[in-house]
Every structure is written in C-alpha cells, then in structure tokens.
Amino acid sequence: MLSAQAARVRTGKVADLYKENCASCHGDQMQGASAPSMLDDIWLNGGDDDSLARSIRNGFPDRGMPAWGALIPDKEIRAMVIYMREMRARNDSGQLTFAAPKDSVTASSALHSYQVNTWLDGVNEPWSMAFLPDGGALVTEKRGRLLRFGADRKVVGPIEGLPEIDNDSQAGLFEVLLHPRYAENGWVYLAFSDLTRNKDDQKVSITRVIRGRLKGQQFVDQQTIFAAKLEHYRKAGGVHFGGRLAFDRAGYLFFTIGDRSAMAEAQDITRPNGKVHRVHDDGRIPADNPFVGEPKAVESIWSYGHRNPQGLAFHPETGQLFDLEHGPRGGDELNLVERARNYGWPVISYGMNYDGSTLTTLTAKEGMEQPVVYWVPSLGVCGMNFYSGNEFPRWQNNLFIASLAAQELRRLEVVGGKVVYQEIIFKNLGRIRHVITGPDGALYVLLPSRIARVSAAPDKVASGHGATPPTKG
Ligand code: HEC
Incomplete structure (x- = not known):
C-alpha cells in the first residue's frame, strides 16, 4: 500500500500530454486497455524513475509501444513519470479512508x-507556538499578531510594538522561539517578513529575525539578529519565505529563508534567499561559518540550494539537523542539513511545476545532496x-x-x-x-x-x- 494522498492529483499540461498521446492504449485513467495498466506497480521493463523514462523514450516498437523520444522532450517525459506516480498514489488511496x-x-x-x-x-492561522515557563504560551498568527496566553489559556493580549510586517500572500509573522536560557535572559526570537520600501519607493519584503523581551503587553529591548541588505529585498507579498528557527545544543541559532520564487538565487551564496543560516544567539557571524571571507558572500549561510524550508529541527539524540521543504508539485523533501552543502534547488528536483510543466529533468547531480525522503504526490x-x-x-x-x-x-x-x-x-x-x-x-x-x-x-x-x-x- 502506498499512502492515502487522496485526490491530490491536479490536472495540467502533463495530463493533456497523457490524454493526447497515451490514453488510447493505456486507458484514460492509466487503468490499462490494449496496453498494460500503469497503476498496479507491475513493470516489465523496470519500475524506477530512470527505467520508466527509458521505456517512454525508446518504446518497444516491435510490441506496439511507440518510441516517444523524438516527439516528447526529456523534460516532459520526466513530468510524465511524476504524473504516473501521482495517479498510482491516487488509485491506491481509494482503498484507505x-x-x-x-x-x-x-x-x-x-x-x-x-x-x-x-x-x-x-486563533487565526497560527504559524508557531512557544510554551512559557509560567504554563502560558506565545502564539504567532500568520497575519501578524503575537498572542500571549496565560496558564489558564486566556489571552493576555496581542503583544504591541512589533515591527511592520508584510502579510500579503505567503508573507507574515512566522516563528516564535524562546532562547534556550530564557529563564535567565528573557529573550524571545521572532522571524517575519519585514516590510520596507526600496529606492524607487516600492513596497518590498524579505524574512528578518529579531529578538526582544516581553514587558507586559510590550515587546521591548528589540535587537536585529538577521537583516538582509536592501537590494536583496523583493517585491512585497509573493511566496517562499521560510521563516523557521532552531537552536542547536551549542547555542547557535539556525534559521531558514525560502527562495522568494527567485529560484536560481538559491544557488547563489551572495544572496540570502534559498538558504539555511547560522548565527550566534546575538546575531554575530560565527567565525567557522563555511562562506566567511568569500567575496560578497552572505556570511550567515550554512547550506544552500533550498526552495522553501518551513520545517527545521535537531534530532534529540544525534544532534543532526533536518529541514523540511515545501517543494514544487511532487518535490517535497526532508533533508539532512550539513555545513556548506548544496541541496540542489532548482537544478535537481523530484517535482515539476504546479501547472504540470517540467522544471528539470535532473533528480541527481554530482556535488548536490539527495533528500532523505521525498513525497510524490506532494x-x-x-x-x-x-x-x-x-x-x-x-x-x-x-x-x-x-x-x-x-x-x-x-x-x-x-x-x-x-x-x-x-x-x-x-x-x-x-x-x-x-x-x-x-x-x-x-x-x-x-x-x-x-x-x-x-x-x-x-x-x-x-x-x-x-x-x-x-x-x-
Ligand atoms: C499504440 C499504443 C500505445 C501508446 C499510444 C502508448 N503505449 Fe505505452 N505501451 C504500449 C504497449 C503495448 C506496451 C507494452 C510493451 C511490452 O510488451 O513491454 C507499453 C508499455 C509502456 C511502458 C512500460 C511498461 C512496463 O511494464 O514496463 C510505459 C512506461 C509506457 N508504455 C508509457 C507510455 C506513455 C507515457 C505513453 C504516452 C506518451 C504511451 N505509453 C503510449 C502501447 C502504447
């Protein structure tokens, strides 16, 4: 049994491609007709991604399966393989409720x-939550409110004095996290999409990390932990902010910034987007960060080639760092994040564009890390x-x-x-x-x-x- 990802298959270009070229023999739902079913996980010519792409490209002309390589570009053959996986999962999910x-x-x-x-x-679209030592909790709402609750779960009130937050589209107030020694120092960390204006007076934003202390209803003693340069801000709103925070055992703060839909910039270490970052708890750059001293590098970068990492956590026993990335269609990933490594986005991916068009034919490449696990469908x-x-x-x-x-x-x-x-x-x-x-x-x-x-x-x-x-x- 595969997983119950019921009815999560979208339509799009790849579905049309299938309908026009394949359905007449393999059935309109891939259930099989004059040609075999593609839903039963029985593959005569290999069932891994590469073998399926090869079967489609080269065909078996003597057995009635045309060779599509000359007609359908490799990228679209790759999308077809992802689509076949989605259809299989959808078919299986009918058996689980x-x-x-x-x-x-x-x-x-x-x-x-x-x-x-x-x-x-x-609460309205809560994004993150941190328990306070007094039994109460802090909750961030995506729209920009930081709520404080007492141990009785009654709201003490929205905290005042937060900076201006972009909350358009996927932007908003993201993680709230307490310092590991909060009881002594009272530091509360926040990640959010910082709203400002560029030189042309356009509204721009990108993920920013600050800390401050709670004093009654006020967020006081605010300090910037990470701020991007103004030229790295992008048009306000939009997508892929990351915004998750995590402390390791040694007390370093790790945080994520999504690619802000500037995919190629995830590969560029002079840009902060599409990265996992590492700083001291006060925002200073650790001297042993991997790109310290490289020309124009954003020196807080720890790893790169990430799309939209919205999950970040350390294994409690091994101390290994993992990130969870919201991928393209068919390309959600869990990664084991290690120093200076390149996680491949957008050069390699197991996914395709949401509209069913292809993103890349490559799922692996020398010098780029493979996910620990990925999900098709997403x-x-x-x-x-x-x-x-x-x-x-x-x-x-x-x-x-x-x-x-x-x-x-x-x-x-x-x-x-x-x-x-x-x-x-x-x-x-x-x-x-x-x-x-x-x-x-x-x-x-x-x-x-x-x-x-x-x-x-x-x-x-x-x-x-x-x-x-x-x-x-
Ligand atoms: C004219 C009929 C026909 C069309 C159109 C057709 N196929 Fe096939 N296909 C076949 C037949 C017959 C086989 C079985 C070949 C064999 O005996 O191994 C096959 C086999 C396959 C296999 C290998 C299955 C296995 O068990 O290893 C794949 C994958 C596949 N087709 C995909 C496609 C895709 C994708 C399309 C559309 C782009 C397509 N086919 C269009 C007839 C067709």
Missing part, C-alpha cells in the same frame, strides 16, 4: 492510541518536531511532520539519517502549519483556527488508520 478524529474520541495508530482535543480556540509540508516527552514512550525521537495540502500529521522513524517507517497519524482536520511537543509531553498541532492537543489514550487493538511504508529516496 481517513475519518477526521473527533474531540475526545479515542483513535488508534500503530504504536499508541491517542485523543485529539481542542486546546485553544479562536503533501505540502510545513513545520516539524522530533518528539521527546513522557506521554508517548514509543514515539521517542520520532519525527512528526505537518502538512498543509494533504492535511496530514505524519510520524516518521528516523534511524541513522534515514527514514525507515512512515505513518499517517491523522488527517482531514484542516491544514496543519506546525506541531510541537508541550512540556506535558502532549503534541500540539496548529490548525487553521485552533490548536489541538494530542494526548495518550488507553491502548486498544489497533484498527483503522493504515501505516505507510517508507517513501523511496
């Missing part, structure tokens, strides 16, 4: 039974968190990932930098922006207008939700 879990009703999964309950209501991944709490002993160090389009909370077992098992815990509660572990060991899941708490329920015989084997990659 996921009822959305109801509040206070016990549901089961492979290792634990659980309950989902509304923990906090009345899930629309966003935030993630390694579980480390007492509530769910068998989920220790498992990676929980949030997805927007697929509306799934997934559990991944990550061993030695590889994903060995994947499970959908639940889906269909709405787009999930982030998931974190609370101090009580429960998982907190950020949904469109509420925060749900996933807590342990007495175990019963597992039923219902299917497990999914690891995606290849």
Whole structure:
C-alpha cells in the first residue's frame, strides 16, 4: 500500500500530454486497455524513475509501444513519470479512508492510541507556538499578531510594538522561539517578513529575525539578529519565505529563508534567499561559518540550494539537523542539513511545476545532496518536531511532520539519517502549519483556527488508520 494522498492529483499540461498521446492504449485513467495498466506497480521493463523514462523514450516498437523520444522532450517525459506516480498514489488511496478524529474520541495508530482535543480556540492561522515557563504560551498568527496566553489559556493580549510586517500572500509573522536560557535572559526570537520600501519607493519584503523581551503587553529591548541588505529585498507579498528557527545544543541559532520564487538565487551564496543560516544567539557571524571571507558572500549561510524550508529541527539524540521543504508539485523533501552543502534547488528536483510543466529533468547531480525522503504526490509540508516527552514512550525521537495540502500529521522513524517507517497519524482536520511537543509531553498541532492537543489514550487493538511504508529516496 502506498499512502492515502487522496485526490491530490491536479490536472495540467502533463495530463493533456497523457490524454493526447497515451490514453488510447493505456486507458484514460492509466487503468490499462490494449496496453498494460500503469497503476498496479507491475513493470516489465523496470519500475524506477530512470527505467520508466527509458521505456517512454525508446518504446518497444516491435510490441506496439511507440518510441516517444523524438516527439516528447526529456523534460516532459520526466513530468510524465511524476504524473504516473501521482495517479498510482491516487488509485491506491481509494482503498484507505481517513475519518477526521473527533474531540475526545479515542483513535488508534500503530504504536499508541491517542485523543485529539481542542486546546485553544479562536486563533487565526497560527504559524508557531512557544510554551512559557509560567504554563502560558506565545502564539504567532500568520497575519501578524503575537498572542500571549496565560496558564489558564486566556489571552493576555496581542503583544504591541512589533515591527511592520508584510502579510500579503505567503508573507507574515512566522516563528516564535524562546532562547534556550530564557529563564535567565528573557529573550524571545521572532522571524517575519519585514516590510520596507526600496529606492524607487516600492513596497518590498524579505524574512528578518529579531529578538526582544516581553514587558507586559510590550515587546521591548528589540535587537536585529538577521537583516538582509536592501537590494536583496523583493517585491512585497509573493511566496517562499521560510521563516523557521532552531537552536542547536551549542547555542547557535539556525534559521531558514525560502527562495522568494527567485529560484536560481538559491544557488547563489551572495544572496540570502534559498538558504539555511547560522548565527550566534546575538546575531554575530560565527567565525567557522563555511562562506566567511568569500567575496560578497552572505556570511550567515550554512547550506544552500533550498526552495522553501518551513520545517527545521535537531534530532534529540544525534544532534543532526533536518529541514523540511515545501517543494514544487511532487518535490517535497526532508533533508539532512550539513555545513556548506548544496541541496540542489532548482537544478535537481523530484517535482515539476504546479501547472504540470517540467522544471528539470535532473533528480541527481554530482556535488548536490539527495533528500532523505521525498513525497510524490506532494503533501505540502510545513513545520516539524522530533518528539521527546513522557506521554508517548514509543514515539521517542520520532519525527512528526505537518502538512498543509494533504492535511496530514505524519510520524516518521528516523534511524541513522534515514527514514525507515512512515505513518499517517491523522488527517482531514484542516491544514496543519506546525506541531510541537508541550512540556506535558502532549503534541500540539496548529490548525487553521485552533490548536489541538494530542494526548495518550488507553491502548486498544489497533484498527483503522493504515501505516505507510517508507517513501523511496
Ligand atoms: C499504440 C499504443 C500505445 C501508446 C499510444 C502508448 N503505449 Fe505505452 N505501451 C504500449 C504497449 C503495448 C506496451 C507494452 C510493451 C511490452 O510488451 O513491454 C507499453 C508499455 C509502456 C511502458 C512500460 C511498461 C512496463 O511494464 O514496463 C510505459 C512506461 C509506457 N508504455 C508509457 C507510455 C506513455 C507515457 C505513453 C504516452 C506518451 C504511451 N505509453 C503510449 C502501447 C502504447
């Protein structure tokens, strides 16, 4: 069984290409007709991406399959292979149904039974959340509000004094994160799309990181941790801001900036977009950052070739850094992020453009890193968190990932930098922006207008939700 990514196949150029050239023999839904089905995972000539592309390119003219290489460019053959994978997943998903879990009703999964309950209501597109030592919490809303809640979950109020935030399209207020020694120093970190004007008086924005302290309703003592040069800002609004923050054990702050849809700039170390960055907790550049001293380099860059990394987390035991990237259609990725490495965007990708046209024929290249895992069809991944709490002993160090389009909370077992098992815990509660572990060991899941708490329920015989084997990659 593949995963239940029901009905997530869009139409587009590649679908037309299929209809016009292939459907007459392979069936309008790829179910098979005079030529074999492409949904059953039975491949006579190899089922990996390269073999499928070869079958399409060279055909088997003596057995009735034309050679398409002369008619269809390689790029579109690549898109066709992705489309075949999507159709297969859609076909499989018809066999699995996921009822959305109801509040206070016990549901089961492979290792634990659980309950989902509304923990906090009345929030609007929450993006990130941080628990405070007093039992309260800070919640960012994408539209630009930073909310503070007391231990009683009553809102203390929107925090005042934040800088001007672009909240058009995918821009907004992103991560809120406490300093690892918050109890001593009170620092609260924020990532957001900074709104300003360029020399031509046009509104421009890009991801910025600041810190400050809470004083009643005010955000005071503000300091800039990272700001791009004005010439690196791009037209306000638009897409791909990244905006996730994470501290490592040594106290370095890592943060992400998406490519801002300037794809090629992800490969350019003189630009801050399409990168994972690393700074000291006060924003200073660590002397051992990989591009320090290179001409015009943005010296906070740690790794490059990223599209839109909206998830960032350290493995609690190994200390390895992972990022979760919202990819193009069919190209969502989990990466093991290492110093100075190039993650390939947009030169290599497992995805195609959203309209079904091709992006690149290359999925691998010398000098570029492969993802730990990728998803075709895309899930629309966003935030993630390694579980480390007492509530769910068998989920220790498992990676929980949030997805927007697929509306799934997934559990991944990550061993030695590889994903060995994947499970959908639940889906269909709405787009999930982030998931974190609370101090009580429960998982907190950020949904469109509420925060749900996933807590342990007495175990019963597992039923219902299917497990999914690891995606290849
Ligand atoms: C005129 C009929 C016809 C058309 C049109 C056609 N195919 Fe085929 N195709 C076949 C036949 C017959 C086979 C089985 C060949 C064999 O015996 O291995 C085949 C095999 C294949 C295979 C290999 C399957 C395997 O098991 O390894 C792929 C992949 C494939 N076709 C893709 C396509 C795509 C994509 C298109 C459109 C661009 C297409 N075909 C159009 C008849 C057709």
